Amino acid sequence: MRTAEIKRRFLSHFEANGHAVVPSAPLPAIDDPNLLFINAGMVQFVPYFLGQRTPPWKRATSVQKCIRTPDIDEVGKTSRHGTFFQMNGNFSFGDYFKEGAITLAWDLITKSVEEGGFGLDPERIWATVYLDDDEAFDIWHSKIGLPEERIVRRGKADNYWSMGIPGPCGPCSEIYLDRGPEYGREGGPEVDEDRYMEFWNLVFMQNERGPGADKENYPILGELPAKNIDTGMGLERMASILQGVDNIYEIDEIRPILDKAVQMTGREYGTRSGHVASESHPDDVRLRVIADHVRTSLMLIADGVTPSNEGRGYVLRRIMRRAIRAIRLLGWQGPALPELLPVARDCMAPSYPEVASDFERIASYAYAEEEAFLSTLRAGTTILDTAMAETKLAGGTRLTGEQAFQLHDTYGFPIDLTLEIAAEQGLAVDEEGFRRLMSEQRRRAKADAQARKTGHVDLSAYRQVLEAGGPVEFTGYEETARESR
Ligand code: ATP
Ligand code: MG
Ligand code: MG
Ligand code: MG
Numbered sequence: 001m002r003t004a005e006i007k008r009r010f011l012s013h014f015e016a017n018g019h020a021v022v023p024s025a026p027l028p029a030i031d032d033p034n035l036l037f038i039n040a041g042m043v044q045f046v047p048y049f050l051g052q053r054t055p056p057w058k059r060a061t062s063v064q065k066c067i068r069t070p071d072i073d074e075v076g077k078t079s080r081h082g083t084f085f086q087m088n089g090n091f092s093f094g095d096y097f098k099e100g101a102i103t104l105a106w107d108l109i110t111k112s113v114e115e116g117g118f119g120l121d122p123e124r125i126w127a128t129v130y131l132d133d134d135e136a137f138d139i140w141h142s143k144i145g146l147p148e149e150r151i152v153r154r155g156k157a158d159n160y161w162s163m164g165i166p167g168p169c170g171p172c173s174e175i176y177l178d179r180g181p182e183y184g185r186e187g188g189p190e191v192d193e194d195r196y197m198e199f200w201n202l203v204f205m206q207n208e209r210g211p212g213a214d215k216e217n218y219p220i221l222g223e224l225p226a227k228n229i230d231t232g233m234g235l236e237r238m239a240s241i242l243q244g245v246d247n248i249y250e251i252d253e254i255r256p257i258l259d260k261a262v263q264m265t266g267r268e269y270g271t272r273s274g275h276v277a278s279e280s281h282p283d284d285v286r287l288r289v290i291a292d293h294v295r296t297s298l299m300l301i302a303d304g305v306t307p308s309n310e311g312r313g314y315v316l317r318r319i320m321r322r323a324i325r326a327i328r329l330l331g332w333q334g335p336a337l338p339e340l341l342p343v344a345r346d347c348m349a350p351s352y353p354e355v356a357s358d359f360e361r362i363a364s365y366a367y368a369e370e371e372a373f374l375s376t377l378r379a380g381t382t383i384l385d386t387a388m389a390e391t392k393l394a395g396g397t398r399l400t401g402e403q404a405f406q407l408h409d410t411y412g413f414p415i416d417l418t419l420e421i422a423a424e425q426g427l428a429v430d431e432e433g434f435r436r437l438m439s440e441q442r443r444r445a446k447a448d449a450q451a452r453k454t455g456h457v458d459l460s461a462y463r464q465v466l467e468a469g470g471p472v473e474f475t476g477y478e479e480t481a482r483e484s485r
Helices: 003-016 041-049 069-074 098-110 136-144 234-244 255-265 282-302 311-329 337-348 359-393 399-410 415-424 433-453 459-467 476-484
Strands: 059-067 084-092 125-130 151-154 159-160 166-176 195-211 222-233
Touching: 003 059, 003 098, 003 234, 003 476, 041 059, 041 166, 041 195, 041 222, 059 282, 069 159, 069 311, 084 098, 084 234, 084 282, 098 136, 098 166, 098 311, 125 136, 136 151, 136 166, 159 195, 159 337, 166 222, 195 234, 222 234, 222 433, 234 311, 255 282, 255 311, 255 337, 282 311, 282 337, 311 337, 311 359, 311 415, 359 399, 359 433, 399 415, 399 433, 415 433
Parallel strands: 125 151
Antiparallel strands: 059 084, 084 222, 125 166, 159 166, 166 195, 195 222
C-alpha cells in the first residue's frame, strides 16, 4: 500500500467517525519560543488542550509534518527514525477518552485491507500502558481481548508523554508490531524496540507539565480543564509495515532517493546486511542518512527555512552538510544535490504539490549551500593535507587537537571528516584535545551571549580565574598601602 493511500485511509476512517480533517501546520513552530520545529501532531492544538482557546470541533484528525533533530544520530542505524516524518493523528477535545481512542485505533489497524483498514494480524500486536494505568490495561485486556502477556507496563520515560517542554502531558499507551525473529530478540518492546516496532502512540492528555529537561523528572502542575485524546501514528513506520520492507528508508517516498545515491556512487545497498538495522554495513547506514536528510532538506526549505548559522537555519545547514559529507565518503566528488533533490521532489510532490511548484526556489537555496560547503571542504582539505604531511615528516602519528580545532573553527571543517581523512592516511587525531578546545569555545560563546542578553560585561575571564584558583579576596587597599610605604 502506497504511503499516500495509508494517509488517505487514516483520514477517512476518522472523518467517518466524526472528526474534522485539519491540514498540517508548517514545520517551523513560530508560535512557540521554546520549540524550533513542530515535533508532533498535537502542537498546533496546544491552546485547545490548555483551555486557552475553544476548539471549533470536538474531534479532529490530521497528518502533521514533523522534525525531530534529537533523533538525528539514530537515522539509518535503527529501522524507524527519520529527521523528517509525518504523524497521522486523531484528537478529542474533552470528548471521547481512553476507551474511544483504543477502540478507534484497534478497528483501523485490524480491519481488512479490502474493507479499508490496514489488515494487521492481531496475534502480532503488543500494547504498553503507564505503570499504574489499570483502566487502559483493562480496556486492552477485557474489551479488545489482548492477552496479558502482550500488555506491558512501562515507566515515565516511555509511557508518559509530553512535548519535552512545558505544556499538556499525560500517560500514554503505545501500540507495537512484532515483526518476527529475523528482526531481533524475543521478549517484547522492553527487550528490542526494533523488532517490536512502535507505530502508534495514544496519549491520554490530562495534565500540564512544568519546566525541566529530565525526561522522567519534571513537575506536574495540575490537571487540564478537560480529559483529551492526542494520538500519533508514524506514517513512514506504517508504510514500512504495509510495504513489507525492513525500515522506513525503503518505503515508496524515500527509497528512490536512496537508489539514486546507489547509482551515483556505485555502492551496493543491503547485500551485506541482514534485517537487523543495528547490524547494518556502514555503507547502508550512509545511504539511508543521505536519503533521509535530502528529503528533510527539501521539506524544510519548502516551508521557508533557509540555511544559516543559527536557529532553524542552522539545523537545516547541519542536515544538508551531513548528507553531502555522507555521499562524498561513499566516493562521489562533485555536487550531489542537483542529482538527488529532484528525486526527493518527485517522491513528495504527490502529497505536497508545493515542492514541485516551488522547486526552483528550493533548489536555488540548496545548490548554493552545497557549492559553499564544497568550497569550504576544498580549502580545509588543502590545510589538512599540509598538516598531515608535516606530521608524517616529523615522524608523528597523530594530528594535534589544535590542528583539528583550527580546521573546524576557521574553515568549518567537521571533525568526523578530519578523523576519516586522517585515518585513510594512517594518522590518528587528538580528539580529546579537540573536544577540550571546542568546549572552551562554547563556554566563551555562551558567556558572550549571556552578556549580550543581560547587557552585563563579559565576566568569563574572571570566572576562569575563580575556577582555577578558588575565591579571590580583594586586597587592593592593603597592597597599595604596602607599596606606597
Ligand atoms: P520511539 O520510541 O520509537 O523513538 P517515540 O515514542 O519517541 O518513538 P512518539 O513521541 O510516541 O514516538 O511519537 C508518535 C509516533 O510517531 C510513534 O509511535 C512513531 O510511529 C512516530 N515517530 C516518532 N519518532 C519518529 C521518527 N523520528 N521518525 C519516524 N517516525 C517517528
Ligand atoms: Mg523517540
Ligand atoms: Mg517510544
Ligand atoms: Mg511513543
